[in-house]
Every structure is written in C-alpha cells, then in structure tokens.
Amino acid sequence: MIQSVALVGGTHGNETSGIQLVRNWLKGDIPDTYGSLDIRCYLANQAAIDANIRFVEADLNRQFSFENLMADSTSREAVLAKTLNDKLGPKGNALTDLVVDIHNTTSNMGATLIILEADDFNIKLARYVKKVMPEANILLEDEKPVADHAYLCTTGKRGVMIEVGAQPQGVLREDVYQLTLTMTEAVLAFCEAYNQGELGELPECEAFRLGDNVSFPLDENGERTAMIHHHLQDADFVPLVAGQPVFRDFKGNDVLWDGDTTYPHFINEAAYHKLHVAFATASLIRL
Ligand SMILES: [Zn+2]
Missing domain, CATH: 3.40.630.10 (Zn peptidases)
Known part of the structure; x- marks a missing residue:
C-alpha cells in the first residue's frame, strides 16, 4: 500500500x-x-x-x-x-x-x-x-x-x-x-x-539506464576548449552513434563520438556548469 x-x-x-x-x-x-x-x-x-x-x-x-x-x-x-x-x-x-x-x-x-x-x-x-x-x-x-x-x-x-x-x-x-x-x-x-x-x-516498456558522465574537453588551465555540437544539442535520448559529432572546438574542429551507441541526456545542463559535465550516457533497456 x-x-x-x-x-x-x-x-x-x-x-x-x-x-x-x-x-x-x-x-x-x-x-x-x-x-x-x-x-x-x-x-x-x-x-x-x-x-x-x-x-x-x-x-x-x-x-x-x-x-x-x-x-x-x-x-x-x-x-x-x-x-x-x-x-x-x-x-x-x-x-x-x-x-x-x-x-x-x-x-x-x-x-x-x-x-x-x-x-x-x-x-x-x-x-x-x-x-x-x-x-x-x-x-x-x-x-x-x-x-x-x-x-x-x-x-x-x-x-x-x-x-x-x-x-x-x-x-x-x-x-x-x-x-x-x-x-x-x-x-x-x-x-x-x-x-x-x-x-x-x-x-513492458523502454527505459534508459544511466551510464557515465562525459566531460567537456578542458585545457591545462581547466578551461573548456569546446562546446556541445549543434548536432547533439537538444538531442537528449536520441541514439548517438560512433562517428557523430559531440563537440565543436573553438578552432572549428568537430570532436566525434568514438564509443558504443549511447543515449545522451542532461546535454548541456546549466546546473552542471561547475562540474564541466557535458552530458550523461545511457543504455536502452526494457522494464
Ligand atoms: Zn533539480
């Protein structure tokens, strides 16, 4: 009850x-x-x-x-x-x-x-x-x-x-x-x-199981060298596959995802600014 x-x-x-x-x-x-x-x-x-x-x-x-x-x-x-x-x-x-x-x-x-x-x-x-x-x-x-x-x-x-x-x-x-x-x-x-x-x-339903946090790329002074790529921005829970861009650095180069297919979320969450968390990963499961 x-x-x-x-x-x-x-x-x-x-x-x-x-x-x-x-x-x-x-x-x-x-x-x-x-x-x-x-x-x-x-x-x-x-x-x-x-x-x-x-x-x-x-x-x-x-x-x-x-x-x-x-x-x-x-x-x-x-x-x-x-x-x-x-x-x-x-x-x-x-x-x-x-x-x-x-x-x-x-x-x-x-x-x-x-x-x-x-x-x-x-x-x-x-x-x-x-x-x-x-x-x-x-x-x-x-x-x-x-x-x-x-x-x-x-x-x-x-x-x-x-x-x-x-x-x-x-x-x-x-x-x-x-x-x-x-x-x-x-x-x-x-x-x-x-x-x-x-x-x-x-x-049964689809669900996402939390994986890891992915950090922004930082330089030796702890400052960010890249931002979330527009391809990833707002694409929470959309499958992210190897070869797709996740960051764009301030020189204009793209940083590509090289991991397994994942379901990013908390992408560019403002509250995680100090922690430099760019997004969290997840796997697709059934409950
Ligand atoms: Zn909250």
Whole structure:
C-alpha cells in the first residue's frame, strides 16, 4: 500500500515548474481523485526559492546520504536536509511511503521519470506512466543501492524524481508545466490504482539506464576548449552513434563520438556548469 505521499518542489530554488505546481496544490488545487492517498506538499528550500538560485551554499539534492545526515552540518543546506529528513523520513525508517521530488532541467529531456531501482513497484510504475503518457522517458539510475544515493527522494520508503525540460533556470514555461503536471498526476494515479489492485495489463516498456558522465574537453588551465555540437544539442535520448559529432572546438574542429551507441541526456545542463559535465550516457533497456 502507498498511503502517504510527499510531493516536493523547490529542492532546487530556480526550478520553477515544481515550485509552481506545489504552490498551486498548497492553495488547495489538489485533484480529489486520489481518495486512498494522503498527499502532502512541500517547498524544500525556501531561501533558494526566494533568491531564485539552485542553492544557497550546497546542493540540497546531494545532502541525503546516511553519512551526510549524520555528519556535523557544514552548510545551510546540510542543516536543512536534516530538518527535511525528519519531516519526510527519517531515511531508512520512513513515515512517508513515497516521496516525489519535482525538478526541471535546461536539457531537452521532455518529461522524464527517474527511478532508482528496478524492483516490482518501480517497474510497474514505469510501465504505468509510459502507458498513460507515451511521450514520457523512464531513466533508471541504479548504479548503486538506493540508500547510497544522496537524493532527497531517498528519505521516503520509496522515492522518485520527475525531471522535465528544456526549461531555463528561473523561467516557467507553460509546456513544461503541463508535462510536469501530467507526469505528477500519472504517478499519483498509479499509486491509487496500485492500492485498489486495478493496474490492469501493463506491457513492458523502454527505459534508459544511466551510464557515465562525459566531460567537456578542458585545457591545462581547466578551461573548456569546446562546446556541445549543434548536432547533439537538444538531442537528449536520441541514439548517438560512433562517428557523430559531440563537440565543436573553438578552432572549428568537430570532436566525434568514438564509443558504443549511447543515449545522451542532461546535454548541456546549466546546473552542471561547475562540474564541466557535458552530458550523461545511457543504455536502452526494457522494464
Ligand atoms: Zn533539480
């Protein structure tokens, strides 16, 4: 049974679609079709929201490892994480059955549901979302055990993230808002059907399994020597095959992909600027 559901926006303070959705639902606009669910809405990082920035001192969505939650807090967000963990978790012994953390990205990832393990619940959830929202992407980040992730959504008994783009930081786009709303409602409708035993036939679906991060080419001073090639820009989840361009350097030369066929995503994500992450790879799987 999924009874208590936490819907979280503003884990990153400049990701406006989740913030706006939660604000609207806090005002009482929650659809009343989810009778078996106790839905609570939270704005995670109010100071970052007020300042329209991702975070004040540290990335809140990297603070929820057991290690960080037990350590002496070194940043404003590390302190905030403990407060949120008390409300939503505590991690490992959670009161909340499902934490849904709503994000958006500057990458052209459409409506992407991020799941952290391919267990029975998450497979059914992925299949259900894909069935009612065929344009959705399912991204599986199971490169480590769920509890080892430091994501906010790992405070719940179960947790998923909704990641929608492309949307610039601090900007609210109507199409991105609608996709966010549709996917949120799909996740809640799944929980309701799961509780009622009314999931019906759920055919296998395509999903992407996270691979590695690919960095921008850097010079000896750590400065970028190239930008994302226009062929790759906005081509999130489109197969990238050997020989296709991924970067164009500032002398006009193309850098070609020489790896196996992959499904790039988080292409040119603004939030990964400091890390110099150009994109992440993924393999195509079936769930
Ligand atoms: Zn985010």
